[in-house]
Amino acid sequence: MTFxxxxxxxxxxxxxxxxxxxxxxxxxxxxAQQQDVVFLSTQLRxxxxxxxxRSVILKGxxxxxxxxxxxxxxFDVRMKAEGQAGKRTISLAGALHGELQPLVxxxxxxxxxxxxxxxxxxxxxxxxxxxxxxxxxQQMYIPWMQATYIMVANKKALPxxxxxADINALTYDQLEAWGKAITEKTGxxxxxFPAGPKGLMPRFYQGYLYPSFxxxxxxxxQSAEAQAMWAKFKGLWQYVNPNSTSxxxxxxxxxxxxxxxxxxHVARVKDALTQAPEEFVTFxxPAGPKGRGYMPVIAGLAVPKNAPDAAGAAALIDFIxxxxxxxxxxxxxxxFPVVKATLPADLSPGIKLIAEGVDKTQNAKDALPAxxxxxxxxxxxxxxxxxxxxFQRIVLRGEDIKTVLAAQASVLKGLMxxxxxxxxxxxxxxxxxxxxx
Amino acid sequence: MNALRxxxxxxxxxxxxxxxxxxIYFIALGAFGGRIGVFRWPKSILPTDTSLxxxxxxxxxxxxxxxxxxxxxxxxxxxALSIALGAPAGYALARFxxxxxxxxxxxxxLTRAFPLAILALxxxxxxxxxxxxxxxxxVALIHTALALPFAALVSASLFQAIPRELEEAAWxxxxxxxxxxxxxxxxxxxxxxAATAIFAFVISWNEVFAASVLTVRNRTLTAYLLxxxxxxxxHFRFAGGFLLIVPSIVFIFAVRKYLFAMWGIANR
Numbered sequence: 167m168t169f170x171x172x173x174x175x176x177x178x179x180x181x182x183x184x185x186x187x188x189x190x191x192x193x194x195x196x197x198a199q200q201q202d203v204v205f206l207s208t209q210l211r212x213x214x215x216x217x218x219x220r221s222v223i224l225k226g227x228x229x230x231x232x233x234x235x236x237x238x239x240x241f242d243v244r245m246k247a248e249g250q251a252g253k254r255t256i257s258l259a260g261a262l263h264g265e266l267q268p269l270v271x272x273x274x275x276x277x278x279x280x281x282x283x284x285x286x287x288x289x290x291x292x293x294x295x296x297x298x299x300x301x302x303x304q305q306m307y308i309p310w311m312q313a314t315y316i317m318v319a320n321k322k323a324l325p326x327x328x329x330x331a332d333i334n335a336l337t338y339d340q341l342e343a344w345g346k347a348i349t350e351k352t353g354x355x356x357x358x359f360p361a362g363p364k365g366l367m368p369r370f371y372q373g374y375l376y377p378s379f380x381x382x383x384x385x386x387x388q389s390a391e392a393q394a395m396w397a398k399f400k401g402l403w404q405y406v407n408p409n410s411t412s413x414x415x416x417x418x419x420x421x422x423x424x425x426x427x428x429x430x431h432v433a434r435v436k437d438a439l440t441q442a443p444e445e446f447v448t449f450x451x452p453a454g455p456k457g458r459g460y461m462p463v464i465a466g467l468a469v470p471k472n473a474p475d476a477a478g479a480a481a482l483i484d485f486i487x488x489x490x491x492x493x494x495x496x497x498x499x500x501x502f503p504v505v506k507a508t509l510p511a512d513l514s515p516g517i518k519l520i521a522e523g524v525d526k527t528q529n530a531k532d533a534l535p536a537x538x539x540x541x542x543x544x545x546x547x548x549x550x551x552x553x554x555x556x557f558q559r560i561v562l563r564g565e566d567i568k569t570v571l572a573a574q575a576s577v578l579k580g581l582m583x584x585x586x587x588x589x590x591x592x593x594x595x596x597x598x599x600x601x602x603x
Numbered sequence: 604m605n606a607l608r609x610x611x612x613x614x615x616x617x618x619x620x621x622x623x624x625x626x627i628y629f630i631a632l633g634a635f636g637g638r639i640g641v642f643r644w645p646k647s648i649l650p651t652d653t654s655l656x657x658x659x660x661x662x663x664x665x666x667x668x669x670x671x672x673x674x675x676x677x678x679x680x681x682x683a684l685s686i687a688l689g690a691p692a693g694y695a696l697a698r699f700x701x702x703x704x705x706x707x708x709x710x711x712x713l714t715r716a717f718p719l720a721i722l723a724l725x726x727x728x729x730x731x732x733x734x735x736x737x738x739x740x741x742v743a744l745i746h747t748a749l750a751l752p753f754a755a756l757v758s759a760s761l762f763q764a765i766p767r768e769l770e771e772a773a774w775x776x777x778x779x780x781x782x783x784x785x786x787x788x789x790x791x792x793x794x795x796x797a798a799t800a801i802f803a804f805v806i807s808w809n810e811v812f813a814a815s816v817l818t819v820r821n822r823t824l825t826a827y828l829l830x831x832x833x834x835x836x837x838h839f840r841f842a843g844g845f846l847l848i849v850p851s852i853v854f855i856f857a858v859r860k861y862l863f864a865m866w867g868i869a870n871r
Contacts, residue, residue, distance in 0.1 A: 204819065204820075206819075211834055212834045212835040212836070212839075213660070213661075213664065213828075213832070213835045213839055213843075214660070214835065214836070214839070216664075217660070217663075217664060217665075220665060232820065234819065234820075236815065237815075239720065240723075240812070240815050240816050243723045243724050243727060243816050244727065244816060244819075246724060247723075247724055247727035247728045247731060247816075248727075248731065250724075250728045251727075251728045251729075251731035251732050251736075252731075253731050253732075253736070255736075255737065255819045255820075256819070415834065417836075418837060437836045
């Protein structure tokens with residue numbers, strides 16, 4: 167009996183759990199508020215950015231918006247599941263070009279040509295609008311905001327720049343010499359790349375390294391230029407912090423001074439730049455023999471099929487693509503306008519650094535824009551893996567360059583043939599699947 | 604000799620406490636140390652220039668309160684269901700021999716064999732059709748499925764550890780099977796069941812993927828915060844981590860007595 171008395175609080179606890187669960191569970195309504203526009207986004211996820219969207223950027227919108235964020239895999243599952251089950255909760259989807267692409271094949275997006283027609287006078291460049299068709303004849307998304315990748319350097323690294331080098335027109339040779347000088351003087355490897363599991367390193371190969379050295383991404387995958395390029399990059403890697411293979415965002419290693427010179431997406435160095443703008447400089451990625459490759463990043467706004475509030479979504483798209491909202495977006499979160507808009511002169515110092523870096527990248531004399539992979543559908547991840555594997559085998563494991571390139575080229579070829587994706591810039595246009603020579 | 608033993612004993616205690624407390628202390632330090640503090644090196648052990656800014660922003664994020672409530676609801680339902688289903692299953696495994704017993708034991712574990720990421724799409728579609736989508740109850744059902752194998756197997760070994768003779772003695776004195784279970788076996792097993800409940804609670808509290816795919820507005824706290832946490836500045840991660848471990852610690856602290864009682868059984 168003593169046992170029962172001593173243990174009865176446990177029983178009570180259990181009982182309370184059961185009662186609370188049984189009472190509260192069914193009472194939670196599926197959706198308490200039906201009047202708002204649900205805006206689901208894979209962008210602007212970090213907590214401060216999401217708060218800025220809710221409390222600053224979308225503040226002037228007349229209706230009520232519920233801004234939700236989600237990681238890309240969950241976003242994909244949700245969009246497809248809601249489509250298959252025939253019940254939508256999402257009225258507006260904001261995601262990267264490549265994340266919206268698979269939703270066309272699954273039939274989860276509504277063509278929004280009418281909205282596009284209404285936004286004609288906003289001055290969205292035709293090339294961006296074309297990307298928004300996602301390979302179809304109709305407008306599938308409206309460009310939302312853009313970004314790109316830049317280099318950031320701690321000012322302590324500047325004295326080691328090789329003589330005669332212009333930081334805004336670096337070449338890969340000069341970057342290597344710079345890294346070498348830093349390593350020789352400090353004894354540390356202080357260049358950094360986001361080659362961690364969630365880092366955006368594949369974009370560096372596809373948008374920067376390959377275009378700069380070979381003038382293409384897919385077709386010259388195993389060309390002589392590509393072989394020379396990997397040898398060069400392997401040389402550069404001697405001066406790259408070996409921890410790079412665990413970096414997902416470069417802002418932390420930059421702030422902790424684990425690295426002095428880093429390459430990453432602007433959103434992923436923003437925190438360092440806004441925290442300590444006086445410590446850093448921004449500049450474009452280096453150039454190779456074929457030019458200065460760079461990859462613009464486009465996020466778009468799409469309306470799911472059978473959206474519960476399509477009219478609200480249209481109004482929200484209209485609001486977000488107003489020049490003043492776009493400028494606010496740039497000033498608050500560092501993603502840049504897709505419409506014609508002039509950024510104010512009084513940007514905060516950190517955002518100003520980002521804006522300068524982006525501007526110098528886009529307007530470099532030898533700029534060579536490389537588009538996001540188009541037409542790969544849901545094979546985008548495998549496409550990235552081809553490049554990451556090539557990097558790992560050649561640079562980290564030191565395998566023979568020619569052998570690795572030949573092996574990976576056949577994987578790439580299979581991928582292109584399976585998806586029948588035609589070439590995209592900077593590769594030369596192709597009839598049918600993009601060839602891997 | 605005695606003094607030496609005492610020294611070793613206390614050193615052991617201190618080391619074990621430090622093992623648990625030092626990381627928590629550093630998380631707290633990061634959470635309250637402000638934005639720049641987390642990058643300072645060498646780290647100061649004492650809390651200098653504390654700031655509540657990160658914590659405040661967290662608590663001000665729209666919907667954190669609601670998410671917390673959802674988390675508690677889901678965790679409580681998970682706890683209740685996994686005990687209600689797992690304990691009888693465990694009892695059956697421990698006391699009865701039936702054909703296919705071993706296969707059954709294995710089958711229970713199979714619910715953990717499929718990664719959720721693969722099941723996510725069909726599961727979400729089914730949940731939408733049934734009408735469980737975006738409810739804490741739906742999330743709790745999935746979490747119960749995840750917690751059930753542990754609940755069943757842990758309680759099976761619990762019941763096995765309680766001598767059958769005690770139960771038989773109760774029968775001799777006129778108890779029915781049910782009465783014998785309720786009056787003799789259950790009280791002895793309760794500490795272990797409480798531990799199983801904690802386990803179920805923690806599984807539900809920490810699970811992210813199912814919770815975020817299956818809900819839109821009614822997110823649990825982990826789904827609401829954790830998905831964005833990995834990409835937020837470091838001091839927010841510390842603040843979020845701190846916020847997420849506090850309820851678990853409080854819960855475990857509240858039921859610690861029964862946990863120790865369970866070790867008592869095991870040692871007998």
